[in-house]
Amino acid sequence: xxxxxxxxxxxxxxxxxxxxxxxxxxxxxxxxxxxxxxxxxxxxxxxxxxxxxxxxxxxxxxxxxxxxxxxxxxxxxxxxxxxxxxxxxxxxxxxxxxxxxxxxxxxxxxxxxxxxxxxxxxxxxxxxxxxxxxxxxxx
Amino acid sequence: xxxxxxxxxxxxxxxxxxxxxxxxxxxxxxxxxxxxxxxxxxxxxxxxxxxxxxxxxxxxxxxxxxxxxxxxxxxxxxxxxxxxxxxxxxxxxxxxxxxxxxxxxxxxxxxxxxxxxxxxxxxxxxxxxxxxxxxxxxxxxxxxxxxxxxxxxxxxxxxxxxxxxxxxxxxxxxxxxxxxxxxxxxxxxxxxxxxxxxxxxxxxxxxxxxxxxxxxxxxxxxxxxxxxxxxxxxxxxxxxxxxxxxxxxxxxxxxxxxxxxxxxxxxxxxxxxxxxxxxxxxxxxxx
Numbered sequence: 001x002x003x004x005x006x007x008x009x010x011x012x013x014x015x016x017x018x019x020x021x022x023x024x025x026x027x028x029x030x031x032x033x034x035x036x037x038x039x040x041x042x043x044x045x046x047x048x049x050x051x052x053x054x055x056x057x058x059x060x061x062x063x064x065x066x067x068x069x070x071x072x073x074x075x076x077x078x079x080x081x082x083x084x085x086x087x088x089x090x091x092x093x094x095x096x097x098x099x100x101x102x103x104x105x106x107x108x109x110x111x112x113x114x115x116x117x118x119x120x121x122x123x124x125x126x127x128x129x130x131x132x133x134x135x136x137x138x139x
Numbered sequence: 140x141x142x143x144x145x146x147x148x149x150x151x152x153x154x155x156x157x158x159x160x161x162x163x164x165x166x167x168x169x170x171x172x173x174x175x176x177x178x179x180x181x182x183x184x185x186x187x188x189x190x191x192x193x194x195x196x197x198x199x200x201x202x203x204x205x206x207x208x209x210x211x212x213x214x215x216x217x218x219x220x221x222x223x224x225x226x227x228x229x230x231x232x233x234x235x236x237x238x239x240x241x242x243x244x245x246x247x248x249x250x251x252x253x254x255x256x257x258x259x260x261x262x263x264x265x266x267x268x269x270x271x272x273x274x275x276x277x278x279x280x281x282x283x284x285x286x287x288x289x290x291x292x293x294x295x296x297x298x299x300x301x302x303x304x305x306x307x308x309x310x311x312x313x314x315x316x317x318x319x320x321x322x323x324x325x326x327x328x329x330x331x332x333x334x335x336x337x338x339x340x341x342x343x344x345x346x347x348x349x350x351x352x353x354x355x356x357x358x359x360x361x362x363x364x365x366x367x368x369x370x371x372x373x374x375x376x377x378x379x380x381x382x383x384x385x386x387x388x389x390x391x392x393x394x395x396x397x398x399x400x401x402x403x404x405x406x407x408x409x410x411x412x413x414x415x416x417x418x419x420x421x422x423x424x425x426x
Contacts, residue, residue, distance in 0.1 A: 106384020107391065110351055116343035136391050 082128035091133040170200045178425035186212040203234040219251035241269050242419045249276040271297055278306050282313055283405055309408055316400050321393040328389035335389025339396045348385040
């Protein structure tokens with residue numbers, strides 16, 4: 001085969017393979033996508049934390065999961081604070097100790113029930129009230 | 140002919156490129172550029188260019204001016220140790236900028252929250268103005284630390300009326316900062332749930348704490364009275380959890396109240412000092 005023919009065949013092969021790759025797949029034809037006006041509903045799967053690494057986890061994680069199943073899941077993601085109450089509890093226990101963390105969580109839980117204290121806290125991007133544990137530890 | 144044209148073009152471009160590099164590396168042109176950077180607030184590039192200019196050692200600009208600008212740039216970048224290095228060069232200099240540089244050096248110690256350990260440096264009659272300025276910022280540092288020990292004694296060394304007035308006002312304000320006792324807040328909440336929060340001016344939090352603890356307390360009492368022991372213990376547990384949290388929360392609330400008042404006072408003090416340019420006369424570098 002001469003050089004010209006080899007080049008031509010190569011170009012042809014490349015052209016054909018490229019075309020075949022770009023072809024539509026038979027069972028996935030292009031069609032008009034129906035527009036969804038409904039607001040997607042957030043998943044209601046409960047985010048259970050089952051990683052027991054430290055000894056305190058055996059005490060902390062069951063309590064936390066119980067709170068998530070019974071309280072947090074029942075009323076949905078409505079915590080007005082950021083971080084949420086359960087995340088606040090974990091951070092409080094990690095930063096202090098179990099008793100002090102529990103007391104901080106109890107106080108936070110009561111403040112969460114108060115709907116008239118919104119002006120006291122700065123707002124996050126998600127329009128939630130910023131109230132990290134550090135606010136109580138640095139004093 | 141073509142060769143001649145190429146030669147001409149090459150010659151032309153080389154001649155044009157050469158003055159450009161001259162322009163970029165010439166100390167005559169760097170200083171106006173530095174001033175432009177300084178005046179537009181680009182202190183990082185100002186410090187880089189100034190250091191380059193000093194290293195070139197060919198500048199027609201006074202070296203004291205360059206050191207002063209470099210000190211100011213590092214001060215703006217909050218690199219106070221480096222800034223001190225340049226301002227301290229003025230100690231043994233006959234420069235007209237000496238007085239300003241010493242004041243800037245003292246200001247650095249205030250901004251860097253250093254102790255004013257170096258006061259002996261200014262403790263001779265010749266440097267009376269610096270001593271006065273030193274005492275002004277020493278008192279401001281004490282006020283920032285909310286301490287009034289020997290503050291009147293230090294105030295005697297400040298004779299400028301506007302500074303005296305400013306400091307006296309802030310001493311009075313510091314003594315009048317409202318404080319809430321965390322122990323009182325805790326005891327109040329232990330007696331009547333939520334009252335400690337009301338004491339720390341968190342009225343709605345106090346009412347909610349009172350209602351929540353009260354409701355669970357009543358539910359526990361009611362269930363025990365009706366003979367429902369399990370429910371009685373359950374509500375007692377929840378009520379106790381809320382009661383303990385309410386006491387701890389009141390103590391925290393008092394601490395946060397004090398901390399917020401102290402921060403507000405410190406911000407007012409700093410705003411006042413900034414408004415008065417830290418009592419240093421402005422040197423106009425920027426047009």
